[in-house]
Amino acid sequence: MPKPKVAIISLTCCEGCQLSILDLGEKILDIADKLDLRNFRLASGTKSFPGPYDIAIVEGCPITKDNFKRLKEIRKQSKVLIALGSCAHLGGVAEIKNYKGNKEEQIKYVYKNIEGINNPDITPISDVVKVDGFIPGCPINNEEFYRIVMEYAEGKTPYIAQRPVCYECQLRENKCLLQEGKPCFGPVTLGGCEAICPANGFICEACRGPLKGTSIEKLQEIMKGKMDKKDLMKIAEIYGVKKEFEEN
Ligand code: SF4
Ligand code: SF4
């Protein structure tokens, strides 16, 4: 059976999720062995092959006109399209600009010459094209990437266990930051990152997006009202999950 043709493509972003893939150690050799990697800029430089692809994995946000065009072309050329990381999945850190007032004023403040600069609102790629699945996080958990991509390659429909970051955090026996009065989003955030932030003394800021069925009000309740909704929503802006919490 021929190997599935896979393309890993970046729109506008820091490419940190691609970097996490390269950090997979020996499993990257397994990926190279089992998949026909047609496009993976960080691993192969400018060498890339045209579609069609069985699986396209898209990292980053559509910001430039070229990004939008490329994203739509990739969709047409791919059987399965996966959003990689919180930029593609949720809007990610770039979405902060949507919440900073007049974006035309902001861009003039940053750039002397704004001629030809596209300045759209930041949106998840699912607002532009149909997305079949996602690998959450900023950056992604590379072990989760490996599992999900291999399952797609085997024709399966991967599943991400629907449990909060707190689940893994408690398994790791971390000190609970929420119980210390800190606004940790662990109870309302989709787990799967091994609670890496609380394990290192930082609150969870929900980069993997809301756990279905939870709400900011629930977090406020757990915090016994120590922080108001507006301030909690400010934290949700960091990884572009404010809109998703409002809609959850
Ligand atoms: S999700 Fe985070 S690490 Fe991945 S590309 Fe976006 S900003 Fe970079
Ligand atoms: S530190 Fe955060 S993630 Fe960990 S158990 Fe407490 S609330 Fe949950």
Ligand code: SF4
């Ligand atoms: S603990 Fe929260 S912010 Fe940190 S990686 Fe996990 S989901 Fe993202």
